[in-house]
Amino acid sequence: MILLAAFEAVIDASGVAARIEAMLPAGVRARQLRVRTLLAGMCLAQADHRPAHLTRVHQSLTALSDDDKRRLGVIADWKRGPHTLTYRQTERTFNLVVKALSKDEPGGLPSGLLQRVCDDLLEASIPAEFKDASTSLAVDWTDLESFSRPPPRGTSDCADPEASWGHRKNNLLRSEDELFYGYYLSAGVIMPEENGPAIPELARRATVSSCRRDPVRAFAPVLTAMPGQGIPLGDILGDSGYAHRDAGAWAIPLRAAGAQLVQDLHPHDRGPKGTHEGAIISNGCLYCPQSPRSLLDLGPLSRTATKDQAADHDRRAAELARYKLGRLTADDADGYHRVACPAVMGKIRCPLRPSSMKLDRDRPEILQPPEHPQACCTQQTITVPADVLAKTSQKHDYPSAAWRRSYTRRTGAERSFATVKDPAASDIARGWCRLMGLTPLMLFTTMLLAVRNQRILTSWDARQQENQRRAAAGLPPKTRRRRRKTLTALTAAPP
Numbered sequence: 223m224i225l226l227a228a229f230e231a232v233i234d235a236s237g238v239a240a241r242i243e244a245m246l247p248a249g250v251r252a253r254q255l256r257v258r259t260l261l262a263g264m265c266l267a268q269a270d271h272r273p274a275h276l277t278r279v280h281q282s283l284t285a286l287s288d289d290d291k292r293r294l295g296v297i298a299d300w301k302r303g304p305h306t307l308t309y310r311q312t313e314r315t316f317n318l319v320v321k322a323l324s325k326d327e328p329g330g331l332p333s334g335l336l337q338r339v340c341d342d343l344l345e346a347s348i349p350a351e352f353k354d355a356s357t358s359l360a361v362d363w364t365d366l367e368s369f370s371r372p373p374p375r376g377t378s379d380c381a382d383p384e385a386s387w388g389h390r391k392n393n394l395l396r397s398e399d400e401l402f403y404g405y406y407l408s409a410g411v412i413m414p415e416e417n418g419p420a421i422p423e424l425a426r427r428a429t430v431s432s433c434r435r436d437p438v439r440a441f442a443p444v445l446t447a448m449p450g451q452g453i454p455l456g457d458i459l460g461d462s463g464y465a466h467r468d469a470g471a472w473a474i475p476l477r478a479a480g481a482q483l484v485q486d487l488h489p490h491d492r493g494p495k496g497t498h499e500g501a502i503i504s505n506g507c508l509y510c511p512q513s514p515r516s517l518l519d520l521g522p523l524s525r526t527a528t529k530d531q532a533a534d535h536d537r538r539a540a541e542l543a544r545y546k547l548g549r550l551t552a553d554d555a556d557g558y559h560r561v562a563c564p565a566v567m568g569k570i571r572c573p574l575r576p577s578s579m580k581l582d583r584d585r586p587e588i589l590q591p592p593e594h595p596q597a598c599c600t601q602q603t604i605t606v607p608a609d610v611l612a613k614t615s616q617k618h619d620y621p622s623a624a625w626r627r628s629y630t631r632r633t634g635a636e637r638s639f640a641t642v643k644d645p646a647a648s649d650i651a652r653g654w655c656r657l658m659g660l661t662p663l664m665l666f667t668t669m670l671l672a673v674r675n676q677r678i679l680t681s682w683d684a685r686q687q688e689n690q691r692r693a694a695a696g697l698p699p700k701t702r703r704r705r706r707k708t709l710t711a712l713t714a715a716p717p
Contacts, residue, residue: 229265236346255315268673274655274666330432340668347672357456359410362635363437365390367652368404382658388433408441413631422682430664446479455481459632462488469612483616500596506614513545522621536623557608
């Protein structure tokens with residue numbers, strides 16, 4: 223079990239306890255339970271695989287040693303002698319904290335103060351040696367059910383009016399979504415840089431929003447605020463649920479904050495989607511008007527692809543890259559940049575560019591140039607406005623081998639959600655937290671993620687020590703074998 227000292231260090235490093243304490247009203251009699259002790263009790267309850275109930279927080283605090291209880295104020299000297307913290311005192315302090323961090327008019331999104339408190343707690347749970355180890359974040363959202371029953375049809379009265387109906391994927395063979403009543407939990411998990419060393423996958427940012435709110439629009443401001451907090455943004459790894467949003471909701475704010483997007487494109491956004499100055503817009507890039515349609519329609523590699531199929535897919539992706547217009551400048555202040563014809567860049571041979579016909583014949587050749595060439599074929603360069611590729615442009619050409627290797631890091635977000643949903647650990651299913659409203663649920667979820675970070679660090683340190691022991695003994699590092707078998711592989715296997 224993680225020691226109490228580790229949780230106290232996280233709380234003290236965040237500085238949130240003193241800030242919240244200063245916001246609480248002063249009563250006639252001093253409160254026995256301080257905010258710092260309350261947060262420590264919430265961490266202890268989650269570290270012991272207990273549900274997020276205030277009774278469990280009270281039990282965690284009263285189960286400490288006598289020295290810790292006196293130090294934390296769980297046992298206080300009153301006029302009639304020592305007094306042990308009661309559940310009603312725990313409930314009182316927690317309700318004061320929730321009231322101080324909540325909005326006056328709940329709207330399904332956390333208040334700015336609550337979001338900053340949760341950001342500081344998660345940031346403090348990351349050790350100093352890993353804060354600058356990577357700027358890449360894998361982002362995703364998952365379901366977080368409310369304990370409240372949904373309101374009857376045609377009404378809006380229930381115990382948790384901020385919650386709403388949402389959709390989640392199921393683990394069944396059918397592809398239909400399931401309905402649930404509650405919130406969306408969004409998280410950003412630190413992932414290794416491309417070709418960088420392995421690092422522990424720690425949750426760095428998280429937020430909770432009502433299902434009536436778009437989780438992408440709710441999480442984007444949390445990420446774009448990080449540079450202002452001294453944390454630069456690098457690669458943001460997201461699935462098609464993020465990429466399919468309009469550019470103003472996700473791509474443009476993230477790029478403006480300095481991030482580079484590595485994301486899977488939604489099937490509706492793949493392939494040719496119009497032209498700009500004659501160049502074909504496809505998969506976030508501009509291509510020559512005579513690019514083969516079979517290459518433009520190239521999709522991502524299947525998970526069940528063989529080595530030969532992967533090699534053929536990468537060969538076709540590399541050939542498609544020869545038809546891409548070459549970028550000459552970076553984005554200016556307004557998001558504009560300039561590109562040039564691939565024949566001018568020396569990647570293909572085209573009769574409309576006589577100098578390119580002197581290139582080696584190992585390059586693709588345009589045999590039938592357009593009868594009425596447009597600007598991309600006649601001008602030396604063309605200007606690309608900010609709105610042309612704003613939604614689908616990303617760090618690597620989609621779906622090249624470089625994109626695939628970089629995108630595989632996104633699964634770290636799913637692994638993080640798997641750990642907090644594991645029935646053997648936290649299991650944040652319905653009933654895990656019986657408190658109503660976004661603020662108490664987000665507070666407990668943040669403490670759970672902070673505890674999860676400590677578990678990941680403990681496992682990481684144990685693996686590093688084991689690797690050092692094996693290295694000293696002349697043994698190779700212990701590796702993990704991939705044990706996943708697909709249905710296709712099982713049906714193809716001989717009896």
